Amino acid sequence: MTTLTNLRPAPVIDETARLLTEHYVFPDVAEQLAALLRRRLAEGAYDVDDAEELARLVTADLQSVNNDRHLRLKHHADQVPPKRGAATLDAMRRDFDTSLGGAPRVELLDGQVAVVELAPMLFPLEWAAEPLTAALTLASRARALIVDLRTNRGGDPDTVAFACSYLLDERTHLNSMYWREGERTEQSWSLPHVPGARFGGSKPLYVLTGETTFSAAEELAYDLQQLGRAVVVGEPTRGGAHPCNGWTVHPHLEATVPVGRAVNPVSGTNWEGTGVRPDIACAAADALDRAHELALARLAD
Known part of the structure; x- marks a missing residue:
C-alpha cells in the first residue's frame, strides 16, 4: 500500500x-x-x-x-x-535486460517451422534493433515462421516497422498516425533495407495473439493481417490503438494520455476497442500447436 x-x-x-x-x-x-x-x-x-x-x-x-x-x-x-515518461522508461529497461532484448525464444519445430517469441514488449528501436536482427535473421532460413505475440504488451511503432521489414519483400505502407499536436499525420513504412537476412514476403507466416496482446503488438498483428501477409491465430487482443505519453502527477502516480491514433491504409480504421480479430480463433494456450498444424498442412500442399 x-x-x-x-x-x-x-x-x-x-x-x-x-x-x-x-x-x-x-x-x-x-x-x-x-x-x-x-x-x-x-x-x-x-x-x-x-x-x-x-x-x-x-x-x-x-x-x-x-x-x-x-x-x-x-x-x-x-x-x-x-521527468515525463521516466517511470515507464526505467521499467522498460529492466524488462529489456531480462528478456534477451525482447526476443526470449527462437526455436525450430518439426517441418522446419520456426518460432520467434517477441515479449514482453517491442522495445525502442535503438535498443531492439540488434536482438531483433539476430532473432529474425536466424529464423529467415525456416520454411515457415510463427511470431508469438501472446504476452506482448506493446511498445515502439518504429520497432513494428522494423520487424515487418523482415517479413515483406518490398517497401510497404504499414500504418499512418494522426497526432493531435500540430494536427499532423505521419506514415509508417517498412524499410527498403535491413541488417541481416529477410524471411521475406512469400513463405507461410502466422502470428499468435492473446487477450493480453496490446498496443504496438496489436499493430504488428493488424498490419500483417490487413496486408494479407499473415494468418492471425489465437484470441482477440485488448484493443488499444492510441499511442500515449506519461506524466508524473504524484510520487507514485503517472497519468498516461493518448496523443495520437492509428489509421490503417487498407482498412481505413484501426483496432481500438475491438482488438485484432484472429483469422483462426482458438484459446491462446493452444495457438502455437494450431499454427504449427496449419503451417505443416500448408507446406505439405
Missing part, C-alpha cells in the same frame, strides 16, 4: 484533468472526462488515502466514456521520477 501522505487527491485530479484537455487526441472527449473527474472529486468519490486505490478509481472513470485502454492513472510501487 502506498498512501497519499501530505497530499490530497485534488491536486492529482486537477493535473490529470489539465493534461487531458491539453493533450488527449480527442479534444471533445477530453472535455467530458475532465468535467467527469472534477464532478467525481466534488462528490467525494476520490476521498481515499491509498495511491493504488485512487489509480483504480480514476482509471475506471477515464475509460468510462470511450473505453480507451491507454487512458490511465497508473500506480507505481516505487517512486516515480518527475
Whole structure:
C-alpha cells in the first residue's frame, strides 16, 4: 500500500484533468472526462488515502466514456521520477535486460517451422534493433515462421516497422498516425533495407495473439493481417490503438494520455476497442500447436 501522505487527491485530479484537455487526441472527449473527474472529486468519490486505490478509481472513470485502454492513472510501487515518461522508461529497461532484448525464444519445430517469441514488449528501436536482427535473421532460413505475440504488451511503432521489414519483400505502407499536436499525420513504412537476412514476403507466416496482446503488438498483428501477409491465430487482443505519453502527477502516480491514433491504409480504421480479430480463433494456450498444424498442412500442399 502506498498512501497519499501530505497530499490530497485534488491536486492529482486537477493535473490529470489539465493534461487531458491539453493533450488527449480527442479534444471533445477530453472535455467530458475532465468535467467527469472534477464532478467525481466534488462528490467525494476520490476521498481515499491509498495511491493504488485512487489509480483504480480514476482509471475506471477515464475509460468510462470511450473505453480507451491507454487512458490511465497508473500506480507505481516505487517512486516515480518527475521527468515525463521516466517511470515507464526505467521499467522498460529492466524488462529489456531480462528478456534477451525482447526476443526470449527462437526455436525450430518439426517441418522446419520456426518460432520467434517477441515479449514482453517491442522495445525502442535503438535498443531492439540488434536482438531483433539476430532473432529474425536466424529464423529467415525456416520454411515457415510463427511470431508469438501472446504476452506482448506493446511498445515502439518504429520497432513494428522494423520487424515487418523482415517479413515483406518490398517497401510497404504499414500504418499512418494522426497526432493531435500540430494536427499532423505521419506514415509508417517498412524499410527498403535491413541488417541481416529477410524471411521475406512469400513463405507461410502466422502470428499468435492473446487477450493480453496490446498496443504496438496489436499493430504488428493488424498490419500483417490487413496486408494479407499473415494468418492471425489465437484470441482477440485488448484493443488499444492510441499511442500515449506519461506524466508524473504524484510520487507514485503517472497519468498516461493518448496523443495520437492509428489509421490503417487498407482498412481505413484501426483496432481500438475491438482488438485484432484472429483469422483462426482458438484459446491462446493452444495457438502455437494450431499454427504449427496449419503451417505443416500448408507446406505439405
